[in-house]
Amino acid sequence: MPLVSMRQLLDEAAKGGYGVGAFNVNNMEQIQAIMEAARETKSPVIIQASRGARAYSQDKFLYHLMLAAAELYPEIPLVMHLDHGNSFETCKSAIELGFTSVMMDGSLKEDGKTPATFEENVAVTKAVVDLAHKHGVTVEGEIGVLGGIEDGHGAGGTGLEHVTDPQQAVDFVAKTGVDALAIAIGTSHGAYKFSKKPDGSVLKMDVLIEIHKRLPNVHLVMHGSSSVPQDLQDIINQYGGKLKPTWGVPVEEIQLGIRNGVRKINVDTDNRLAITGAIRKVFVEQPEKFDPRDYMKPAREAMKKVVALRMAQFGQAGHAGDYKPISIEEMKKFYAGQAAAAK
Numbered sequence: 001m002p003l004v005s006m007r008q009l010l011d012e013a014a015k016g017g018y019g020v021g022a023f024n025v026n027n028m029e030q031i032q033a034i035m036e037a038a039r040e041t042k043s044p045v046i047i048q049a050s051r052g053a054r055a056y057s058q059d060k061f062l063y064h065l066m067l068a069a070a071e072l073y074p075e076i077p078l079v080m081h082l083d084h085g086n087s088f089e090t091c092k093s094a095i096e097l098g099f100t101s102v103m104m105d106g107s108l109k110e111d112g113k114t115p116a117t118f119e120e121n122v123a124v125t126k127a128v129v130d131l132a133h134k135h136g137v138t139v140e141g142e143i144g145v146l147g148g149i150e151d152g153h154g155a156g157g158t159g160l161e162h163v164t165d166p167q168q169a170v171d172f173v174a175k176t177g178v179d180a181l182a183i184a185i186g187t188s189h190g191a192y193k194f195s196k197k198p199d200g201s202v203l204k205m206d207v208l209i210e211i212h213k214r215l216p217n218v219h220l221v222m223h224g225s226s227s228v229p230q231d232l233q234d235i236i237n238q239y240g241g242k243l244k245p246t247w248g249v250p251v252e253e254i255q256l257g258i259r260n261g262v263r264k265i266n267v268d269t270d271n272r273l274a275i276t277g278a279i280r281k282v283f284v285e286q287p288e289k290f291d292p293r294d295y296m297k298p299a300r301e302a303m304k305k306v307v308a309l310r311m312a313q314f315g316q317a318g319h320a321g322d323y324k325p326i327s328i329e330e331m332k333k334f335y336a337g338q339a340a341a342a343k
């Protein structure tokens with residue numbers, strides 16, 4: 001199956017009332033782990049690359065690995081998505097390379113750190129939507145500002161400084177025409193999200209529910225949604241790691257989100273933890289080993305297990321064969337029709 005449009009995946013998820021995990025990658029083993037989990041659980045899936053991942057892999061390596069994934073797993077609807085594009089140019093280069101979906105994160109200025117104004121966000125996001133839709137490519141925007149920093153991108157802080165205003169979300173969607181909307185409800189990027197199990201004072205599920213009430217047809221996206229499970233933290237620390245105690249987003253809160261319009265859930269940290277724990281374990285238990293495959297294989301397997309579990313928990317498992325992929329060419333016509341109808 002060729003790479004498919006994220007819009008189609010999320011429209012289908014909305015029909016089926018489930019969420020789709022979007023997993024970050026930098027290398028071959030991570031892509032293999034995700035695809036094996038998707039095959040095992042029969043899940044459609046979104047694989048995403050940040051600017052950092054594109055730089056690490058020189059773009060082309062990653063793109064051709066994704067084509068290999070689409071070729072080797074023809075039964076899996078697969079989206080290649082740009083995570084946190086910081087500018088029109090970054091999104092344009094991803095579209096030209098062959099990504100089938102881009103995120104324009106105009107909530108921050110081009111430096112990826114300084115919060116932008118609403119007007120700046122609308123202007124750059126609208127420009128990306130106009131270009132992307134001409135190419136049949138999906139666009140995710142962001143309103144409000146997430147906490148934390150990952151891959152050098154982020155405003156820092158706890159994530160509660162710029163919680164999304166529901167009315168602003170409505171205006172933003174009307175002015176930009178985005179397909180999917182990332183909202184800030186107190187989550188942060190990275191491993192250190194919460195200093196205790198999050199309750200309503202730090203994780204604003206009420207705001208998410210209000211946004212969904214006002215925008216029932218917009219696909220909502222939860223960023224910074226690793227659960228940072230204790231067992232994955234323990235393996236790392238048991239084998240010489242030094243993680244400080246931390247809490248992520250509980251899976252039951254994500255499931256509440258999915259019942260209220262969340263269709264894309266970004267997960268990166270949990271997979272990083274799984275890989276690192278597995279590698280540390282081999283290094284400590286079998287210090288005589290030096291073939292990278294001796295630790296990359298268990299690392300890949302550990303990540304696959306986490307991804308397969310999330311696929312079941314988000315509800316995407318079992319849905320890979322529900323629909324025929326709409327080609328990117330057909331998506332161009334779909335968006336052209338949408339634009340004509342809006343005039």
Ligand SMILES: [Zn+2]
Pocket residue numbers: 084146189223224266
């Ligand atoms: Zn993010």
